[in-house]
Amino acid sequence: MNIIISNSSNKPIYEQITNQVKNIIISGEMTTGDVLPSMRLLAKELRISVITTKRAYEELEREGFIETVTGKGSFVADKNPELLREEHLKRIEENLVKACDIAKVAKISKEEIIEMLKLIYEV
Amino acid sequence: MQNMSLGKNSIVVDKISKRYDGFSLDNVSFNLPKGCIMGFIGENGAGKSTTIKIILGLVNPETGNVSVLGDSAQNGDIREDIGVVFDEGCFPDEMNADNLRSSFKYIYKNWDSNVFDDYLKRFAIPHKKNMKDFSRGMKMKLAIAVALSHKAKLLVLDEATSGLDPIVREQILDVFMEFIQNEENSILLSSHIVSDLEKVCDYITFIHEGKILLSKEKDLLMEEFGLLKCSKKELESMPKDAIERVRENQFGVEALVKRNKIGRNAIVDKATLEDIMLFMIRGNKVC
Amino acid sequence: MLGLMIKDVYTMKKQVKMTLVISLFYIIFSIADNNIGFLSFVSMFANLGILLSTFSYDEKSHWDKYARIIPVSYQKVVASRYAEILFVNVFIFIILMPISFFVKRPEQEILEVLSILVAVICVGVILLAIMFPIIYKIGMEKARVMLFVIMFIPICATVTLGKLDLGLNMSHFLKSPVVNFISYHLYIICPLIAAAFFVLSYKISKTIVAKKEY
Numbered sequence: 193m194n195i196i197i198s199n200s201s202n203k204p205i206y207e208q209i210t211n212q213v214k215n216i217i218i219s220g221e222m223t224t225g226d227v228l229p230s231m232r233l234l235a236k237e238l239r240i241s242v243i244t245t246k247r248a249y250e251e252l253e254r255e256g257f258i259e260t261v262t263g264k265g266s267f268v269a270d271k272n273p274e275l276l277r278e279e280h281l282k283r284i285e286e287n288l289v290k291a292c293d294i295a296k297v298a299k300i301s302k303e304e305i306i307e308m309l310k311l312i313y314e315v
Numbered sequence: 316m317q318n319m320s321l322g323k324n325s326i327v328v329d330k331i332s333k334r335y336d337g338f339s340l341d342n343v344s345f346n347l348p349k350g351c352i353m354g355f356i357g358e359n360g361a362g363k364s365t366t367i368k369i370i371l372g373l374v375n376p377e378t379g380n381v382s383v384l385g386d387s388a389q390n391g392d393i394r395e396d397i398g399v400v401f402d403e404g405c406f407p408d409e410m411n412a413d414n415l416r417s418s419f420k421y422i423y424k425n426w427d428s429n430v431f432d433d434y435l436k437r438f439a440i441p442h443k444k445n446m447k448d449f450s451r452g453m454k455m456k457l458a459i460a461v462a463l464s465h466k467a468k469l470l471v472l473d474e475a476t477s478g479l480d481p482i483v484r485e486q487i488l489d490v491f492m493e494f495i496q497n498e499e500n501s502i503l504l505s506s507h508i509v510s511d512l513e514k515v516c517d518y519i520t521f522i523h524e525g526k527i528l529l530s531k532e533k534d535l536l537m538e539e540f541g542l543l544k545c546s547k548k549e550l551e552s553m554p555k556d557a558i559e560r561v562r563e564n565q566f567g568v569e570a571l572v573k574r575n576k577i578g579r580n581a582i583v584d585k586a587t588l589e590d591i592m593l594f595m596i597r598g599n600k601v602c
Numbered sequence: 603m604l605g606l607m608i609k610d611v612y613t614m615k616k617q618v619k620m621t622l623v624i625s626l627f628y629i630i631f632s633i634a635d636n637n638i639g640f641l642s643f644v645s646m647f648a649n650l651g652i653l654l655s656t657f658s659y660d661e662k663s664h665w666d667k668y669a670r671i672i673p674v675s676y677q678k679v680v681a682s683r684y685a686e687i688l689f690v691n692v693f694i695f696i697i698l699m700p701i702s703f704f705v706k707r708p709e710q711e712i713l714e715v716l717s718i719l720v721a722v723i724c725v726g727v728i729l730l731a732i733m734f735p736i737i738y739k740i741g742m743e744k745a746r747v748m749l750f751v752i753m754f755i756p757i758c759a760t761v762t763l764g765k766l767d768l769g770l771n772m773s774h775f776l777k778s779p780v781v782n783f784i785s786y787h788l789y790i791i792c793p794l795i796a797a798a799f800f801v802l803s804y805k806i807s808k809t810i811v812a813k814k815e816y
Contacts, residue, residue: 199585200585202585204534204538205534206534232495232496232498233496235492236492236493236495236496239488239492239514239515240514241352241515241516241517241532241533241534242350242351242495242517243351243517243518243532243533243534244534247534368816371670371671372670372671373667373670373671373815373816374815374816375815388671391673391674391675392673394671394672394673395673397671399668399671401664401667401668403664404663404664405663405664405665405667405668406663406665406668407609407612407613407659407660407662407663407665408662408663409612409613409614409615409616409659410609410612410613414609414612417608417612418605418606418608418609418612419605420605421604421605421608422605422606422672422673422674423672423673424673
């Protein structure tokens with residue numbers, strides 16, 4: 193499992209971890225029941241605070257991606273297809289918001305965007 | 316016995332004050348939760364060493380209480396669980412590492428000579444060379460080896476990494492991170508080399524002229540603040556409660572700002588811990 | 603406490619070697635001169651050289667600060683120094699006793715020689731008992747000068763004591779029963795006085811160290 197942290201990114205570190213772990217789970221690199229590295233080990237290896245990794249794992253647990261059993265560790269939770277779909281939708285929405293922001297600034301119309309979307313989707 | 320919370324904190328500092336000629340600690344309070352590393356930062360003379368001495372029982376505060384591992388450091392049993400490293404090597408120069416091992420075997424109940432020898436090997440410290448001939452880095456590493464060889468639960472280091480080269484400092488920080496793998500262990504690390512602390516610390520406590528300016532989770536601190544560079548005029552249009560400190564130069568201003576209050580339009584850069592410290596000390600508040 | 607004493611032994615190894623060598627010279631002088639006075643120098647030198655130096659080494663390396671954070675109580679830390687006084691002096695006594703008998707002049711009684719040796723060692727102990735609290739209070743650096751002065755007078759007195767043909771003087775005093783009693787029982791009285799100084803000094807030192815801040 194590879195986790196790469198960027199110190200210069202404006203995104204908080206715990207968010208970077210959360211996103212990367214989500215990707216790993218969504219992509220299937222890790223499946224239900226697989227053990228994640230302990231929060232402390234992850235913190236040590238990445239040279240970051242254990243509170244950061246704890247926060248990342250808590251967030252992942254809150255969103256249903258992992259389960260933490262005290263004394264045993266953290267495991268990939270049952271892959272709930274609803275959950276994944278929602279996650280994907282969320283990502284798409286984020287990106288669409290970005291696209292719309294740019295469009296508004298550049299005074300490009302809604303219709304032009306929809307056209308572009310249709311073309312892209314066909315590919 | 317004071318009613319201090321036994322479970323969660325390794326160190327509880329509660330409103331301590333101490334006055335000296337020309338310097339005083341004023342109402343200093345902070346907690347170090349178990350399983351965490353706390354970086355204690357401040358410029359030279361800010362009060363870090365004095366606070367640490369009070370925590371360790373070397374100095375008595377005029378007011379306030381300190382609790383260490385649920386009790387006081389004045390209690391000999393508690394000191395079994397505390398490992399201390401001061402910035403000056405505290406062992407007689409005429410001794411060597413083997414001598415230290417022989418002496419400490421009878422000083423600490425939980426002394427483990429094998430663990431000590433492992434650290435000597437790892438740090439490449441010769442067994443029979445007199446400490447007189449050690450470099451500062453080696454003296455520090457030896458002191459750390461001693462502090463880690465008696466099953467301590469709390470490490471207190473007062474400027475232990477100052478004056479060491481980056482290679483040695485990283486070696487030492489690695490050892491700390493291993494120590495903290497055990498959730499019962501904690502580290503209080505004071506330093507004015509802020510970049511070291513930025514990497515490994517969970518909490519940051521910032522002391523300035525004897526007062527605590529802040530004590531919080533490092534992540535929250537780093538997320539809270541950012542650097543804004545702009546013209547003086549542009550700064551005036553920013554919300555006043557977002558601006559923490561300002562530094563002017565001939566060609567513009569730099570401001571330490573609160574990210575959540577500055578609004579979306581401003582381009583805010585990441586502030587390092589050192590930036591935060593410099594701005595807090597040398598920057599000006601906006602009236 | 604044992605750990606602290608072991609540490610002192612390692613710290614002082616060079617010093618001890620030097621002291622032994624120089625002591626050897628003094629002992630040879632004593633034997634050559636058949637004079638017990640020089641033996642007193644041995645005792646004084648060994649005592650002061652080694653035991654006082656432990657303080658300078660500790661101060662120089664800031665060990666006294668470190669000693670506060672180890673699990674040994676400050677009472678034991680102080681006690682270890684006093685225990686060292688006992689060890690060193692018992693050792694000196696064991697070494698010097700046979701030498702005294704060897705060195706003594708034939709007209710001197712065994713008891714007399716014993717008394718002189720014991721008296722001299724006890725003076726050493728009393729001096730240390732006076733010095734220790736001073737050092738604890740103001741530190742070795744500042745105490746050094748003061749101690750030199752305090753030492754100088756009794757050393758001269760002791761050497762003179764040894765050099766005086768005590769045999770003759772004693773017979774002169776023998777006429778007074780009190781002095782007679784004292785001088786015959788010097789080997790008991792001196793240690794008692796020294797013990798009193800020793801215990802008092804230990805109590806004072808403990809009080810001083812209890813209040814000390816680092």
